[in-house]
Amino acid sequence: MTPTSRRTRRSSALAAGLAIAAVLPFLPTSSAHAEGDRLPLGDPDLAETRSTRALAEGVELTRIVRGTEPAPPDQINTTTRGPWVVNVLAIDPARAKGHVEATYGPDLAPVEKTTDLVRLSGALAGVNASFFTFSANPQYPGDPVGLGVYGGKLLSEPTTAEAEADLIVDSNSDEVLMGRTTWSGSVRNRQTEATMPLEHLNHPPVIPAECAELPDQTQCAQPGDVVLFNPEFGPTPSGNGTEVVLDQRGCVVRTSAARGTTLAPDQTSLQATGQDAAALLAITERGCLDKSSTLTDENGDQVDLRPGLFGVNGRYRLMAGGEVVVPPGSGDFFARNPRTIAGTTPDGRILLATIDGRQTTSVGTTMDETAAVAQALGLTDAVNLDGGGSTTMSVDGTLANKPSGSEERAVGDALVYVED
Known part of the structure; x- marks a missing residue:
């Protein structure tokens, strides 16, 4: 050619x-x-x-x-x-x-x-x-x-x-x-005033490698993730860890020893892995939560x-x-x-x-x-x-x-x- x-x-x-x-x-x-x-x-x-x-x-x-x-x-x-x-x-x-x-x-x-x-x-x-x-x-x-x-x-x-x-x-x-x-977020129990920082919004939480095979994440001694989910995400990620569903007032609707659920339009949920799984259960045991989310x-x-x-x-x-x-x-x-x-x-x-x-x-x-x-x-x-x-x-x-x-x-x- x-x-x-x-x-x-x-x-x-x-x-x-x-x-x-x-x-x-x-x-x-x-x-x-x-x-x-x-x-x-x-x-x-x-x-x-x-x-x-x-x-x-x-x-x-x-x-x-x-x-x-x-x-x-x-x-x-x-x-x-x-x-x-x-x-x-x-x-x-x-x-x-x-x-x-x-x-x-x-x-x-x-x-x-x-x-x-x-x-x-x-x-x-x-x-x-x-x-x-x-x-x-x-x-x-x-x-x-x-x-x-x-x-x-x-x-x-x-x-x-x-x-x-x-x-x-x-x-x-x-x-x-x-x-x-930049962003910062946390949840606070209105009654006990206990607070917990949020790591992410609507991102699947990471399970610590040392606890990857541990079904009960509350027994894990390594730090994990705490994530807030909105219904806009779709069904929340499933897997080991804890999940607490909140109503529009921030009060607990249900608690689960495993992650994964479908949220109603007026609900949110908190998922936690690693040692944060036990901490999440503790902060939501009584009282309702206030959520803080600040974008700067x-x-x-x-x-x-x-x-x-x-x-x-x-x-x-x-x-x-x-x-x-x-x-x-x-x-x-x-x-x-x-x-x-x-x-x-x-x-x-x-x-x-x-x-x-x-x-x-x-x-x-x-x-x-x-x-x-x-x-x-x-x-x-x-x-x-x-x-x-x-x-x-x-x-x-x-x-x-x-x-x-x-x-x-x-x-x-x-x-x-x-x-x-």
């Missing part, structure tokens, strides 16, 4: 790939842009085209294609010729008649495809959001690995990892908060968990106050991958963007390249959401991008735009 015929075949493959991703009608493509508008990806001579579609008043979807030749499969991670395919959902709260929120489907623990989450929530469009348990715990794959706030309810606490960068949206005021958050932003201010507040977790802040703040790094996470970005512009617009990757039709971006894209899109503050095979954008419940896997991956939650 001659070089010319290889180039022709690669161009045909690129055209086919872009046709698959371009499932939505767009306005005629423009092939020329001011230099400052172009994405800072690859060689400066690359052709770049953009097409825009108005989805609703104040809501636009822009598709950017940079580069024209498909990448050789063995050069996806190194080529300076691209191509790159970027989809940008721009929401202008000053004009839009809806709002951005986070949604997770019927229950928190399972996973759903982003296209299904958009449909189920009645949203116009959306992207995948939080990092989630996925294959680490196949019983509860949708469990967020970090912050999860839905309609003002804190259902997943932030981690202590330096990399976590959270996005909080107030759907009532359209204010957006980004950065690391990176400035040390308490976040008011009011109705209409939504929050998801990301990994690494991309932009802060107009400056690129991605730390140096190496390894697979920092290499080229599909990416999902959320951020805000100086004029208050909220942008949700996907960068397709791991394909000859779009190679993806490193963390540094992702930050450069965020800056070029005009974002002054931005976070890197879950990416890789999770990166998905959906409009009207239909794929707007081309996920990297053989099919769309089911995810833990999504950021969606819902018309009021």
